[in-house]
Amino acid sequence: MDTRFFLGLGLAIVLVFSGAVIYSNFTKLPAASAVPEDRETLYQVSTIDALMQGVFDGILPISELKKHGDFGIGTFDALEGEMIVLDGKVYHAKADGRVYSVMDNATTPLATVTYFTSDFSETTGQPMNFSVFSTEMSAHLPSPNMIYALRMHGTFPHMTVRAIPAQQKPYPTLTDAAKNQSVYSYTNTTGTVVGFYLPVFFKGLNVGGYHLHFLSDDGNTGGHILDLEIPANTTAEYDITPEFEMHLPTSGAFMGVDLSQDLSQELARVES
Amino acid sequence: MDTRFFLGLGLAIVLVFSGAVIYSNFTKLPAASAVPEDRETLYQVSTIDALMQGVFDGILPISELKKHGDFGIGTFDALEGEMIVLDGKVYHAKADGRVYSVMDNATTPLATVTYFTSDFSETTGQPMNFSVFSTEMSAHLPSPNMIYALRMHGTFPHMTVRAIPAQQKPYPTLTDAAKNQSVYSYTNTTGTVVGFYLPVFFKGLNVGGYHLHFLSDDGNTGGHILDLEIPANTTAEYDITPEFEMHLPTSGAFMGVDLSQDLSQELARVES
Numbered sequence: 001m002d003t004r005f006f007l008g009l010g011l012a013i014v015l016v017f018s019g020a021v022i023y024s025n026f027t028k029l030p031a032a033s034a035v036p037e038d039r040e041t042l043y044q045v046s047t048i049d050a051l052m053q054g055v056f057d058g059i060l061p062i063s064e065l066k067k068h069g070d071f072g073i074g075t076f077d078a079l080e081g082e083m084i085v086l087d088g089k090v091y092h093a094k095a096d097g098r099v100y101s102v103m104d105n106a107t108t109p110l111a112t113v114t115y116f117t118s119d120f121s122e123t124t125g126q127p128m129n130f131s132v133f134s135t136e137m138s139a140h141l142p143s144p145n146m147i148y149a150l151r152m153h154g155t156f157p158h159m160t161v162r163a164i165p166a167q168q169k170p171y172p173t174l175t176d177a178a179k180n181q182s183v184y185s186y187t188n189t190t191g192t193v194v195g196f197y198l199p200v201f202f203k204g205l206n207v208g209g210y211h212l213h214f215l216s217d218d219g220n221t222g223g224h225i226l227d228l229e230i231p232a233n234t235t236a237e238y239d240i241t242p243e244f245e246m247h248l249p250t251s252g253a254f255m256g257v258d259l260s261q262d263l264s265q266e267l268a269r270v271e272s
Numbered sequence: 273m274d275t276r277f278f279l280g281l282g283l284a285i286v287l288v289f290s291g292a293v294i295y296s297n298f299t300k301l302p303a304a305s306a307v308p309e310d311r312e313t314l315y316q317v318s319t320i321d322a323l324m325q326g327v328f329d330g331i332l333p334i335s336e337l338k339k340h341g342d343f344g345i346g347t348f349d350a351l352e353g354e355m356i357v358l359d360g361k362v363y364h365a366k367a368d369g370r371v372y373s374v375m376d377n378a379t380t381p382l383a384t385v386t387y388f389t390s391d392f393s394e395t396t397g398q399p400m401n402f403s404v405f406s407t408e409m410s411a412h413l414p415s416p417n418m419i420y421a422l423r424m425h426g427t428f429p430h431m432t433v434r435a436i437p438a439q440q441k442p443y444p445t446l447t448d449a450a451k452n453q454s455v456y457s458y459t460n461t462t463g464t465v466v467g468f469y470l471p472v473f474f475k476g477l478n479v480g481g482y483h484l485h486f487l488s489d490d491g492n493t494g495g496h497i498l499d500l501e502i503p504a505n506t507t508a509e510y511d512i513t514p515e516f517e518m519h520l521p522t523s524g525a526f527m528g529v530d531l532s533q534d535l536s537q538e539l540a541r542v543e544s
Contacts, residue, residue, distance in 0.1 A: 147520065242519060243519055244516075248417065250418070255418070
């Protein structure tokens, strides 16, 4: 009996014992919920594979991005740092380890936002790292084929984040740019994990599985989460997001870049 | 000097000699064109890989689909036949070789629509089949990384279309269902080719490259194009469509189906 058996068994048990609660939340969604459809849309500008290939010029102003959501993650012009959008405010975690506010005329080459409304939640029974969280929480999701926004507040015993410094033209690939990333580790930091779970069939467009950023409550630290320790009794709130909208850049480097390759393995290395 | 060299050379020549004309059309798009943004959206319900795996139950009424476009392709509940949406009317090409009108309460498990407005056109210099058309026209596109709707009217010396009959539960895969497809060939048929070019990075979500359906002018025949002969001096109109919107089913078989596999090679076999 291998790992996949236990995952399958775990999923079956989850569906039998807790599925009803999760699912009742879920199936109510398309009905007369108070949530307008455009709040259930994951909005994305450009594609992850374009970013992988060095398409780093910002093409959408933050003022425009904010019209599509109050919650999300991304990066900024020239691949400078990590974006966290939380409660409608846009934060910029830079490679110096500090977090800055963002002007509306700043631009992004890649970002993913939605309006966050919790549909269901999961609470950890025991402490876990990113890898265990990804496996356990994926098994609890109503379906692996759905988009979820994830918001999780807590005091984390360990939190390791990265931020990539601004790149110079001619732009390198994301893999090469990430070789100069700054990595910061914090202990017992209190803040919010902001991110998404996307189905694996988003390969090429976005990051499959969990992609999480962090912002501390004091607004001083944050970035792209490389690893973390989540204590027991920490609650992750999920927003089921069945609509997906993507804006493809109509000018600039996106038009000419080779997006025909499968970069998923390279992406997995650079994102974790 | 292999084929790729000539393709590259061809592309370079196209960019130098005709690129300006195509591109001027193209770069005007995001500016104050008379086309509202939602007319530049490719709207899709479900994913091609879900259809590949037998998720054939209709989940969106045609009345809803028509709110997202007046032009497009798809299929119907139980994978019955081929959908053509042209000038706001929805047509149903069935396996008996005939085309039927569609009630608003009919449903679709997979469809792709937009509002068609021509941005640029390409005219064939010599007769060509589907394969040559795909290669030559792809090389003329402003970018392979963009979504295009394609509309082409003409009298086609040869036109081969297929339609798959309604499937019974438990549903087979698309590959198995297509083994019972009806294939019809017509000579000198006059009508409209309706379809899309999608970048290869849509793999898993939709059909990469050209995916074309046909409807004859008399409204009697049509289907999914397996092959065709396009005469010289036939003009293909293209609508550049930089926004993509996808609705993921929130209930039914979609939730549980395994969408983690790469089905692109199997898809290529069943779609051509």
